[in-house]
Amino acid sequence: MNEKNIGRSLSSAGGYLYQEGTVYIILAVLVIFFAILNPTFLTGRNIYNLITQSTYIIIAGMGICFVMISGGIDLSVGNQMAVCGCVAAILMLETDLPFWVVWPVCIVVGLVMGCLNGLIASKLKLFPLVVTIATSEVFKGIAYTMTSSKSYSGMPDGFRALYKTKLLGLPLDVYLALLIVAATWLVLNKTHFGRDVLAIGGNKECARLSGIKADLVQTLCFAITGGIFAIATLDMLAQQNMTSATTGPGTEITCLTAAIIGGISMKGGKGNVVGMVAGILVMQIIANGMQLAHWGTYAQYTVKGIILLLAIGFDALKNRPRPMVRVRKEAAQPQKK
Amino acid sequence: MLKLEHITKTYPGVLALNDVSLTFEQGEIHAILGENGAGKSTLIKIIAGAISPDPGGSITFDERTYPQMTPALSAENGVAVIYQDINLVTPMTVAENIFMGRKMGKIYSKRRLNKLARELFDEYGFQLDPAMPVEKLSPANQQMVEIARAISNQAKIMIMDEPTAPLAASEVELLFSIIAKLKAKGVTVIYISHRMEEVFQITERISVLRDGCFVKSLNTADTNRKELVKLMVGRELNESFPERRGRIGDVVLEARDLTGNSVEHISFQLHKGEILGFAGLVGSGRSETMELLAGARKLDSGEILLNGRKARITSPASAIAQGIGLIPEDRKEQGCILFNTVRFNISLSAMKLLTKFGVISGRKNTALAEKYRSELRIKVPRVQQMVVNLSGGNQQKVVLAKTLAADPDVIIFDEPTKGIDVGAKQEIYNLMNDLVAQGKAILMVSSDMEEILGMSDRIIVLYEGLVSGELRREQFSQENVLHLASGLQ
Structure with missing residues (x-):
C-alpha cells in the first residue's frame, strides 16, 4: 500500500518534470557537465561571479515575462535599453543630476517606450513582432543621435553604490533582482491584473467577451516590460560603469531564448517566473562555463542556439496531440474481427 | 451520371x-x-x-x-x-x-x-x-x-x-x-x-x-x-422539453431599432422570466444581433434599454457590468481558454467577487469553481483540470458557469447545445428553466428547430438582417418558422 503511494508520487513527479521541467533538467545537466569539465566551476568565487553577473539579465527576464505571457513579443527591448542607458549617462555626466532623480526619469522613459509599442500593437491591431521590429529601429536611431555615437564611462559613486555596496556578502542589486522576481511572481499569480494577462495570452477574444479590457491590459504589459527593462539597464550601468548606443541590443535575444527554454509559450497564456529564472541561469552558465573552459566567447552563440533548438524540439514533441484515452493494442484487436 | x-x-x-x-x-x-x-x-x-x-x-x-x-x-x-x-x-x-x-x-x-x-x-x-x-x-x-x-x-x-x-x-x-x-x-x-x-x-x-x-x-x-x-x-417533435414553472414578469430589456454589424432595425422586448428565441437561417443576423447586445460589436444606431433606462453598452465589460452575459456561439474560440484550468476559466467574468485590492483569493476562487462544478454537474475530477481535456458538453458547462458567475439578469445563449450529447442537452435545458424561474431573462439563438420550438416563450425570426416576424406560443409550428426564415410572408 505504502509502496504504491510512493510509486505514484514518484511517477507524478516524473510526469511533472516531463511536462514542465525541461529547463531544470537542462540546468542540472549543464551544472554536472561543467563541474566535471572544470573543477573551478563549482568554487565559491565562480558561483559569486555567476550570480552577480546575472542580476540585470534576471531583471530583464521578468520584463519579457509580462509581454510574452500576454501573447505578445517585444524585440525592441534591446534598443530600449540603449536609449535608457544613454539617457541616464547623459543626465549624470553632463547635468550632474543626482541618481535618485535619474532613476525615476529613466523608468518613465522605459514606460513611455513600452506604452508606445503597446498602443500601436493593440489599437492598430498589428502583430507585436512587426511593430517592435520597427520601433526597435526608431529607438536605435534615437540612441545614436543622442550620444553622437560616443560612449560614456565613469558614473558617479552614488549611482554605482547599487553594485558596490554589499549586504551579507552580496551586492545590493542581487536583492533588487530577488525583489523584482518576487513582485513579478506575486503580480502574475495572485492579482487580478496577472489573471487578465494570462487570460488575454490564452485567448484574447474570449478574454474580451468575458469582460476583460483586453487592449488596455495588452498595452499595460508592454509598458511594464519597458519599465522593468529600464531598471535592468540602470543595474547594468551601475555594474559595467560604461554605456553607449551599442550597449543593450542583444539582450532581447538572450531573454527570449531564456523564456522559451524556461517554458513560457510563444503563443502566450502560459509560463512561470521560476522557470524563467532557471532559463536565464542556463544561458548564464553556458557563457560562464565556456569562458572557464577557454572555448572563446563566440562559440557560445552556437551552443546557445543549439540548446534553444533542443528545447523547442522537446516541447513540440511532448505537446503533440495524443489520444485522451490510450487503448492497448491487445484490447483493441478483438473488436475488429 | x-x-x-x-x-x-x-x-x-x-x-x-x-x-x-x-x-x-x-x-x-x-x-x-x-x-x-x-x-x-x-x-x-x-x-x-x-x-x-x-x-x-x-x-x-x-x-x-x-x-x-x-x-x-x-x-x-x-x-x-x-x-x-x-x-x-x-x-x-x-x-x-x-x-x-x-x-x-x-x-x-x-x-x-x-x-x-x-x-x-x-x-x-x-x-x-x-x-x-x-x-x-x-x-x-x-x-x-x-x-x-x-x-x-x-x-x-x-x-x-x-x-x-x-x-x-x-x-x-x-x-x-x-x-x-x-x-x-x-x-x-x-x-x-x-x-x-x-x-x-x-x-x-x-x-x-x-x-x-x-x-x-x-x-x-x-x-x-x-x-x-x-x-x-415534416417531422415529429420527439424530444421532451421540461415544463416551464415560472411566471413572465415586466420588461427587463428593450431593443429599439438596433442597426450595425450587418443587421438593421432590430426591435423587441424581453420580459423577466421569459425565454425569447431567435430563429433564422445561417447568416440571417441572429448572432450579429446578440453581439450588439453584448457589446462585442459597435452599434451604429438604435438604443438598448435595461429596466426602462437607457443603457450605454460600449464593450463586453460594460455589458457584463450592467447585467448582460453572453454565452458565445463558438465555444472553443470565444467561450473559453482551452489551455487553462476549469478554475481559471470560471473566474474570468467574476473577478470582482474574488479580489480585494486587486489580489485574488485562491480560496474563494476554488470555492466558486467547486460551487459551479457541483451545481452544473461539470464532470471533471479536479477543478485544476485543463478545459481542453473535457468533453464538448462539459466545456459548454464551464462557459455557462463563467457567465453565470458574473450574476447577469439577461443571459444570451447563442447555440447553447451545438455539438453536445443528448444527456448534457437535457441538463442545459433544465438549467435554462431554473434560471428563468429565478427571474432571469434569456435570449436564445438556435438553429435546432426542436429546441427553438420547445424552449422559447416567443420566437423572433430574422431574415437577411431584418426581423421578418414574431411568433407567439400558439402560433408555433415548424412551417411558420420556416416560412418567416425563408423570407416568405
Missing part, C-alpha cells in the same frame, strides 16, 4: 446522413433543399471526397463505382465544388488563379494565360479582367473566378453551395446565365440554396433532405413552396 446509393455518415453521437440514395442526371440543374443541419454540407463533402462515408454505400460515376471518394478521385471524375469560402491565392491575378497547377505550354507566359482566360470569359459572359490581382476583386467576383476555374478544368458536375449569398441582384442574373450556359454544355449543376425563389427560377429538379434522411425528389414544375416547406419540416 452520378448516383449515390445507401450513403450513411455517423459522427460520434450524431447521424449526419442516414441511408441516402440520390441520382443526378447529366445536364440537369438539381437543387438540394433542407434546413440547417439537414445534412446538405455533409453530402457535398462526401461527393467531393473531403470526408468518407460509413462503409456500405456506393458512389457511381457513369460506369465506375466507388465505395468512397478522395479529393483527387472526385476531381478526376470532373467534380468541382464552389464552397462558400473562397480558396484563391489572392495576390496573384485572375488568369493565374484559373490555370493554377496546370502546365500551360512549354514556357510560362502571362500573356498566354490572359488570352486563354479572356476567351473563356467571352464565351460564358464573365465580366472579369484576367490581369487583375484577385485581392482587388469584390467577394462576388472572387467567387466568379472560382466558377471560371471550375469551368476551365472541364468540370462535369459542378456543386454550388449557397453561391448567391455574397452576390448582388445583377450579379445573380449573371450567375444564372452562366449556369444556363453550363447546362447547355451538358454540365450537371448541383445547387444548394436557402433562397426558395432562386430554386424555382433555375432548377429543374429538387431533392429534399431532412435530419440526414432523403425525403423526396420532385420536378420543380410539379411543386410549390408550401409543399417544399412541408417536406423540409
